[in-house]
Each structure stands twice: as structure tokens, then as C-alpha cells.
Amino acid sequence: MAETDPIFQQEQAHLSEIYEQIRQIRDELALKLETTHKQAAQDLRDMSEEVTTDFTSADETMETLAAIETLNSVIDAYNQAHDFDVDRLRRTIALLRQPYFAKVRLKMRPNRPARDVYIGSVGLTDKDRRPLIVDWRSPIAETYYNQESGPTTYLVDGKVRHVDLELRRQFDITADQLNSYFDTTVAIEDSLLLSALRRHHTEKLRDITATIQREQNEVVRHADVPVLLVNGIAGSGKTSVLLQRIAYLFYNERESLSPEQVYLFTPNDVFKRYIDTVLPSLGESNPQTFTWREFVASLGLKDRADGAAGSSDRLRQLDAGVGALALEPEDFREVSADGEVLLQASQVASAAEKFARFPVGPRLVALTKDELHVRLDRKLGRLAHDEDVQAEMLGLDVDEQLRIFGEVANPVDDAETLELTRRYVEDRYASAHDAIERVDWLRVDRIGSRLLDGRTLTAAEWLYLKLAITGDSAPAARYVMVDEVQDYTETQLMVLARYFSRAHFLLLGDENQAIREGTATFPQIRAIFERTHGEVDSCELLTSYRSSPEITALFMGLVEKDARSRASSVHRAGVAPEVLACDSREGYLDALRDVVARAHGEEGLCALVAQDGSRVHWLSRQLGDSVRVLHADDILPERGVVLLDLALAKGLEFDHVVIPDAQAEVYPDTPLARRRLYTALSRAMHKVTIVSQGELSPLVTSALAAAKASATADPGSAAGAGPAPAADDSVPAADASMTAGGDPAPEA
């Protein structure tokens, strides 16, 4: 086929030509770096030999310092040129793996011929700065993700450009080999997506750059708004989209955005392990990644109870209390540094007292800080007159003198001694100014405990109150991303919203995966951020890229009808869920052993997702070596059968999921159990087996019925495809009844 297809031949020829150019660019860059490196090394050697380090007198010292400064600026210049080339080299190397994954043919103006634009994971220009490959994040690449044939638009610097998309072609390429190409005219036929999804579970998060879908692209390329809240069904790509959004922001704001300005909150360490391997286009721009606990610890609060589960009413009580707060003399603490008290608590209190006409809050704190800096300066001035301190200064060793004064101290008169001693005390007690800035002089615990009727403050409460009083926030943070936002409590989100009051938030989650009691609902999340950030925009992701239509219909059968009818799966019809309701303990264990034995013969990874740790323990004793118990830091095997609890399974995916404890007492008809079951089922890509010991959970029964009803109502829809006939290999266990798609009939 490929040999006789002229389009294939043309595209292969184009690929070979581009590949050769990339290779040439790589070779030239490598050579340039090597020669510049040698030249730089030689220049620096020559220059540094000319610099004599002479600190004998003030003049010599000045000259030496000036020479070192010149040398440093030469090094900086080399580094900048070097960084630029290294970055370009990194991009060419990334492209050698796969130069591009798509092209669009665009007619930019009516009377001009259409232009082919090749899109890759990073961009590259030739010697004359003409684009060979455009970056997937560039404005023009939006036409590819919009998935609209014919007239379409893209945004450049906020202006809409109208173009005609004549062709949208996707490529499967390995290095310089074109494996196949697909011309797509209808969004649904995303062949590259379907081939990317035709696979078994892999542990790593994957790079979805080539196949980002339209609804996902709306999040990735969303306008920069104060808060964007994304509610997406299980497997809709929230985590993947989050990574793409970060890469997009770094590209779009490459002149001004640095990795330290982006904070990423995740429930566990998965990101840290994978972020740099997932998105080569991120280069070295990895954001700062935190779990809630790490965040609290980074603020020096790790010794307190973190307070995540504390009632948000207490935060409101603190807010209300601050409004009417009168500070007491005991609310202040002394300012000290290097073991020395520099301002007594009473002096701090009297400084604050000067501004007592202002209510307790940022204004009062700022004025008090200024006053304290002045008082500290006065105190340091007095210390400089102290003869003992002057003697200390004169006794400093040479290294210390050079560090503090930039020269050896040799005062000729009292005035000079005083001046040097002043610089010495300023250096020695510099941290006192920092302590004033940090408002260490206020006893937040004492104030908080008074406002909370004598209770001690958790880390969350302490931070919240301190922010309320000082008005501080993280000034450097520009973007804060929170994955799995449904797992955060109101308290946690109120603290984050206030701490990052000037940053823009991207919050992603799934209301139906809130598997812990007491976490914030989406309306609560919205209300919190509306209070701190004004507006909250929202997006929905309603397609599952993970689970088959049968599995999607099953877990969506657990949610309210409106959301259910709008959700779908991109996959083709697969295997119906298998349900085994067993009466006796023996029969139950036989059925489970049989499921495990069969799973060993399947491709990919099967996971028994149990309700909690104690069930994992019990099941592992019953099933012995036939299953491997999975712990938090374990790497997922590629195949076989693993056993883990729901909390650990969260966020992961498996080819086959077995619910080994689907009985009514484990999954009663409560909202929490419903969300837990939804979460467990939605880990599955291709197959689900539900086994109960005793009466089947009513949730399973109603989910099966809902799936069946939506299949009947809308047989064409993906989610509504409903359970298909049982797969041939589903053999019921001895005393188990097998239900697939029909009415579940647990054995009486």
C-alpha cells in the first residue's frame, strides 16, 4: 500500500528531508558548542591570569574587584550564548525521536495558495529563521486542535485570525520513518487517538500532545483567568491536560514566567516522578510540586497538626475575631538575632501602640514594621558606640573583614572605627530586620487561641490567621494548579486561596471521586474562590479516554442522570462487566480464585481494588501468592494480578479491575459509598469483574440497570452502548450467578 500511495511517498520524502536538516542543525550546534567551549575556556584562562588578587590597600582592592567583575561579565555572556545553543540542541534532539505528528494545510488569504504547517512537540527554524516545524503551543497550531475543517480561526495576541483548513493530516512517525498517515475530516475519527488508546496499561503518564482533544484543548489554551475550575469525569484526561496547560503557559510566557512562579499541588508523588519524562517540551521548566503536607512543612509548620480536616467554621471564626480584635501587651514578642535581644517585647508593643487608631490588619502591621525597623536601626547605632563591640570588630579575622567590608579594616580615627563597627553590627544582626518583616514579633498562637476560646491552632489555622492579620501572600507565585481538587477540604482551599491571593488558579477534579468524608463540594470550592478571586470560570470534560463504553456506562450509572446522559467513551465496544454474587464463603473464595487464575492468563495488568487496608490484608491471606499486594512506593508491574486498596488505586489505571468486596455492607446506598464505587470501577480500561460475598450492593444493581436503560434509550451513544454480551471466557464459579447486562440476580 505504502509503496503505491503517492501521498505516502511525498510525505516520506518530506520527512526524510526535514530529518536530514534536523540532523545537520544538531551536528552544527554540537560542533559550535564544542569550539565555543574550548575558546571560552582559553579566554577565561588568559583573562584570569591577568587578574592579580591584591587586597593590600583600598586602591588595589578596588582594582582587583573591578577585574573580577569584568571576568564575571565575560563568563555571563558566554553562558547566555551557551544556554541559547544548549536549548536549541535539546529541541533538535527531541525532534530526532519524532520530528512532527501532524500537519494542517491552511489557506490564509483567499487568493493565495494554501500553506502546509507541520506541528511537532517543539518548534524549529532553519538557518534563515523560516519555520521547519511549529511548536504545538504556537497560535497557528490551534487550528489542528480545533478539529474543524473548512473555515476556522485561531488567536494571535488576542486577535482572531480567520483561515480555511483544507487538510488535517496526522502522522505515525518513528525517527525518519513514516509508519502511516491519516487524513481526518470529522472530529470523531481521530485515528491517531484511537491507535494511541489501543494499548494496555502503562505505569507512566503519557505525553498526549499529538492527540489532545477539542474539549481538552479548551482547558489547555484557556484564556488567563483568575480561577478556572475543571470538572471532568473519570479518565477524561484531567491530569494529562494539567501537564499540557503547564507546558503551554511556559511557552506562551517564556519571556517572563519562571518555574519558581508555578506551584503544583498533587495528592501524591506521581508527578514528581514523571513530570520531566512526560513532556519533553517542558524542557527544564519543572514547576514546584507540593503535596499539602509538604506545603505546610515548607512554611516551617510541620510540627503542628496540619489541620486539613479541621472545620472551616473555625477559620470563619478567626476572620470574624480579627475584625474586632484589640491587641494586648502579651501579644508581642521581642526581636532578637544572634542570641541577643535587640528590641524588648514592651518596645515592640509600644511601637504598635502608636498606630492603635487603625484596626488590626495589614495597614497596622505595615506601619508597625516601619517603626520597628527605625527603632532597630537606632539600637544598632547605639551598639556601634559600645567600646566592647568596637573591640570585637577590630578583632575580626581577615576573611571576615573581607567578607563584611570588602577590605581589611584599618581605621585611622574614631569616626572610621564607628563607621566600621556600624557596618559590623548591621551584618551581625541583619536577621533581625528579616524577623521584623516576617512579623515574628506577633504571637499569632496567643491571639488565635483567644479568638478560638482557648484552643490551640493547627497549621492551617495559624497560617490563615497570620495572613488575615498581615495581609501577606506569596508575591512570587503566578500560577497555582491543584489536581484532584475534590479531595481538599474547605479549610485547605481557604488557606490556599488566601496564601496565593494574587496567583491565578487552575483547579481540576471530579465531584464523583471524593472518596473521603468532609471534603469540599464543587459549589463550596466555587464560593471560596469567588470570595478571594472574584470570578470563577468553569469547563467540563465529559469523555472517557480510559474506559470502554461498557465500563463508562457502568460507573456513570452511579451519578445523576443529566451528567450520565452527556458522558461518553471514545473507545469501541468492548467486554460486558462480569458480576458474581456468591452465597457461601467457600463459593465466594472459589469464585475469586477463579477470577484471579483467569486474569493471570490475560494480557496487561489486573487489579483487585479492595475497600481498605484491612480487606487487603484479609484477601491477601486468602489468595496467597496468586496476587501481589501493592504498597505506596511500588512500581506497577506491566502484567499479572495486584491487590491494593482504593486510596492507593486512586489516579491509577488498570486493564482489568476486580471489585472483590461488592457486597451491600461494604457498598451501602450512601453518597460516599457511591463515590467510592465510582472511583474503583473507573480505574478499569477494558474489563470489570464484580464479586460479592453475600448480597450484592444495591449500588451495583442500580448502576447496571442505569447502564442498560441508557443503552436502550440511546444505543448509538458511546456511554449508552451498555453492557454487551458476556465474553466467552467468563465462566461463572460454582455457586456464583453471572450477570452481564441483564438484571443482576444475586443468588438467594
Ligand SMILES: Nc1ncnc2c1ncn2[C@@H]1O[C@H](COP(=O)(O)OP(=O)(O)OP(=O)(O)O)[C@@H](O)[C@H]1O
Ligand atoms: N487526548 C488524549 N490522547 C490520548 N490519551 C489520552 C488523552 N486524554 C487522556 N488520555 C489517556 O486517558 C487516560 C486517563 O487520563 P488521566 O489519567 O489524565 O485522566 P483523569 O481525568 O486524571 O483520570 P482520573 O480522574 O480518573 O484519575 C490516560 O491513560 C491518558 O493517557
